[in-house]
Amino acid sequence: MPQHNTLPVAEPDSAFVDFWNAVLAPKFIRFRHILVDGLSRHSAAVMPALPVRAGDRVLDVGCGFGDTALDLANRVGPQGRVLGVDCCDAFLDCARQIAGAAGTANLDFARHDAELGLGGAEYDFVFARFGTMFFSNPVRGLRSMREALKPGARMAHIVWRRREDNPWLHAPATVVRQFLPAPGEDAQTCGPGPFSMANEIVTGLKMEAAGFTDIHFQRIDAKVLVGRTIREAIDFQLAIGPAGETFREAGALAEQKRPEIEAALTDLFARAETTEEGLWMDSSSWLITARAPDA
Numbered sequence: 001m002p003q004h005n006t007l008p009v010a011e012p013d014s015a016f017v018d019f020w021n022a023v024l025a026p027k028f029i030r031f032r033h034i035l036v037d038g039l040s041r042h043s044a045a046v047m048p049a050l051p052v053r054a055g056d057r058v059l060d061v062g063c064g065f066g067d068t069a070l071d072l073a074n075r076v077g078p079q080g081r082v083l084g085v086d087c088c089d090a091f092l093d094c095a096r097q098i099a100g101a102a103g104t105a106n107l108d109f110a111r112h113d114a115e116l117g118l119g120g121a122e123y124d125f126v127f128a129r130f131g132t133m134f135f136s137n138p139v140r141g142l143r144s145m146r147e148a149l150k151p152g153a154r155m156a157h158i159v160w161r162r163r164e165d166n167p168w169l170h171a172p173a174t175v176v177r178q179f180l181p182a183p184g185e186d187a188q189t190c191g192p193g194p195f196s197m198a199n200e201i202v203t204g205l206k207m208e209a210a211g212f213t214d215i216h217f218q219r220i221d222a223k224v225l226v227g228r229t230i231r232e233a234i235d236f237q238l239a240i241g242p243a244g245e246t247f248r249e250a251g252a253l254a255e256q257k258r259p260e261i262e263a264a265l266t267d268l269f270a271r272a273e274t275t276e277e278g279l280w281m282d283s284s285s286w287l288i289t290a291r292a293p294d295a
Helices: 015-030 032-037 040-049 067-076 089-102 138-147 167-177 200-209 230-237 241-250 252-269
Strands: 057-061 081-086 107-111 123-129 149-160 213-227 279-291
Touching: 015 032, 015 089, 032 213, 040 067, 040 123, 040 149, 040 213, 040 279, 057 067, 067 081, 067 089, 067 107, 067 123, 081 089, 089 107, 138 149, 138 200, 167 230, 167 241, 167 252, 167 279, 200 213, 200 279, 213 230, 230 241, 230 252, 241 252
Parallel strands: 057 081, 057 123, 081 107, 123 149
Antiparallel strands: 149 279, 213 279
16 A cells, blocks of 8 residues: 655744644644534535545645544545644544554554645545645645645635624624723734634635636535533533633633632523533535646
């Protein structure tokens, strides 16, 4: 079985990559069950329809904990191969454990910043789930994905739609902003943020600038898990996402206001749909598909 080509030589980590590894990764690992299980309905709506065939070579960009990479490896079978790349060491440790426990021999992982290039024209399919929104330079990151595709090969990535269509993130952020100021221009950040590709027209232009053709947007609406309990839902929001960024950057003031913020969030989550698994709220994403130009 031929191995993947070597990724471009790594450059020093950017400030965004440093921030993901030092600050965000531990928070994401703490709430891994929400981030993986909670997004499962989006994956379930997308994965069966992806144009992935037995024997394909596939690249999963921003693979996180490796669940989508494992699904893709099962799709391509023993004659295919999947490479998952992510900039977070801790995420990749989890991903390798998952692949090892499953005994998946056709799946590799590599620590790499996708914006620095992903190799040249060797993949039959490139995929990303909720990762491309965080490219500090979206066109450069998307171009890296296009350049990694064989001529005429296809890609797909999933991104969040408008804030208003994603109350699971937007509503808690709105609550927190009632008590705390917005982060300043010098705030430490994960990148452009979860809604940076929500606008269909703007994102389509970025895809075109990156060299893609045959670009299509498909709306996907699904409930997402926000916590097994109200307490966990509050902790999750104050750690991750727009509400978490506001709370983190407010420092001492946030701790001073914590009782009021938590009371308001309790009222919000008390209205969420509740099942045996936990609390569910509405969300909406784009499945964006495109093709690399023919040679």
